[in-house]
Amino acid sequence: PSLTEILNLHDFEAIARQVMSEKAWAYYSSAADDEITHRENHAAYHRIWFRPRVLRNVTNVDWSTKILGHPTKMPIYITATALGKLGHPDGELNLTRAAAKHDIIQMIPTLASCSFDEIVDSAAPGQVQFLQLYVNGDREITKKFVQHAEKRGIKGLFITVDAPQLGRREKDMRMKFEAEDPREVTDNKASNKVDRSQGAARAISSFIDTSLDWKDIPWFQSITKMPLILKGVQCWEDALQAYDMGLAGVVLSNHGGRQLDFARSGIETLVEVVRELKARRGLTFPNEKFQLFVDGGVRRATDVLKAVALGATAVGIGRPFLYAFSAYGQEGVERALQILHDEFEMNMRLLGARTIKEVVPEMVDAGSVHQH
Ligand code: FNR
Numbered sequence: 001p002s003l004t005e006i007l008n009l010h011d012f013e014a015i016a017r018q019v020m021s022e023k024a025w026a027y028y029s030s031a032a033d034d035e036i037t038h039r040e041n042h043a044a045y046h047r048i049w050f051r052p053r054v055l056r057n058v059t060n061v062d063w064s065t066k067i068l069g070h071p072t073k074m075p076i077y078i079t080a081t082a083l084g085k086l087g088h089p090d091g092e093l094n095l096t097r098a099a100a101k102h103d104i105i106q107m108i109p110t111l112a113s114c115s116f117d118e119i120v121d122s123a124a125p126g127q128v129q130f131l132q133l134y135v136n137g138d139r140e141i142t143k144k145f146v147q148h149a150e151k152r153g154i155k156g157l158f159i160t161v162d163a164p165q166l167g168r169r170e171k172d173m174r175m176k177f178e179a180e181d182p183r184e185v186t187d188n189k190a191s192n193k194v195d196r197s198q199g200a201a202r203a204i205s206s207f208i209d210t211s212l213d214w215k216d217i218p219w220f221q222s223i224t225k226m227p228l229i230l231k232g233v234q235c236w237e238d239a240l241q242a243y244d245m246g247l248a249g250v251v252l253s254n255h256g257g258r259q260l261d262f263a264r265s266g267i268e269t270l271v272e273v274v275r276e277l278k279a280r281r282g283l284t285f286p287n288e289k290f291q292l293f294v295d296g297g298v299r300r301a302t303d304v305l306k307a308v309a310l311g312a313t314a315v316g317i318g319r320p321f322l323y324a325f326s327a328y329g330q331e332g333v334e335r336a337l338q339i340l341h342d343e344f345e346m347n348m349r350l351l352g353a354r355t356i357k358e359v360v361p362e363m364v365d366a367g368s369v370h371q372h
Helices: 009-019 022-029 036-047 093-102 116-121 139-151 189-193 199-204 214-223 236-244 266-281 301-309 319-351
Strands: 065-067 070-072 076-078 105-108 129-133 157-160 228-233 249-252 291-295 314-317
Touching: 009 022, 009 319, 022 199, 022 319, 036 266, 036 301, 093 105, 093 116, 093 319, 105 116, 116 129, 116 139, 129 139, 139 214, 214 228, 228 236, 236 249, 236 266, 249 266, 266 291, 266 301, 301 314, 301 319, 314 319
Parallel strands: 076 105, 076 314, 105 129, 129 157, 157 228, 228 249, 249 291, 291 314
Antiparallel strands: 065 070
């Protein structure tokens, strides 16, 4: 179908499934074990309902905001997803270029198919990019990478903390991964030792440090001035610790359901994090000093508005953009972003919110999100 026939983010998935290679589909779509968390990520949004306000003159609505102090046209960012070239020969550059056109922030993955410098070089002047970090067992490699990223103008470092070992993604494991891509084991000289028999995820992740610990946080703070955010926090206790250690924020995420099956959805975690950080540290959200992000299962502007109402600064979106460029390249990603823009305009009017600041907790009924 032509791009104009694509009406929502779900459509990209249905088309990508038909046109992508089996191997790419298996890697992008798979999630851990029985994929219960993967399904829950999206389903959790269905338990949150709106309490719209009326008669508010919604002629002009504006859904732009700031993430870590940087302007963005929508309260979303393109989250880090590895191996972009599995889906399209231009890989992550599809995302970079589409993000530039829409003033959206892209989080570059450590395990991108394109090189880090290629992705930074292809950004437009002034385009904001973040970096997702997998921490290497060899800390010198990580230090060099982080300091290089800071020099190249990366504006935030998202340290992935939910993947000390890769989850079982059985769809992917059934595919034999024969990577020719020299980037597959980023800066890890052990590429010939990599086990290629269990899918893409395992093949690329053997360098990730299982010993990563809260004790390492001061070291990260000593090697970079970039804001540090933990990606993959899943309960208020860890969010509180991140705040107490002076980090800039956390992403409440279960890695798109690809890690621990039966981990809760990010939106559910958000509710308890906001409650407990208010009770224990007097924080209110959204908060400029300590920002909360959510990802997983976000497919509609209404999902984003729910997260924003509940205190998130912005949400990350992963698979829909992968599916969009796998089927249509950069134009697909642009179309996906345009669809989100259109959805924001309509839904903010219907919600009675003229700005993102007006999207307040009273506008949602999250009562059926389980309270812990
Ligand atoms: C991911 N994700 C991820 N996260 C990360 O920190 N480093 C990575 O390399 C990857 N790679 C990756 C590959 C693929 C194919 C997917 C689908 C996801 C997780 C990602 O950043 C994010 O948490 C989820 O994708 C969000 O869920 P949705 O939007 O895909 O449902």
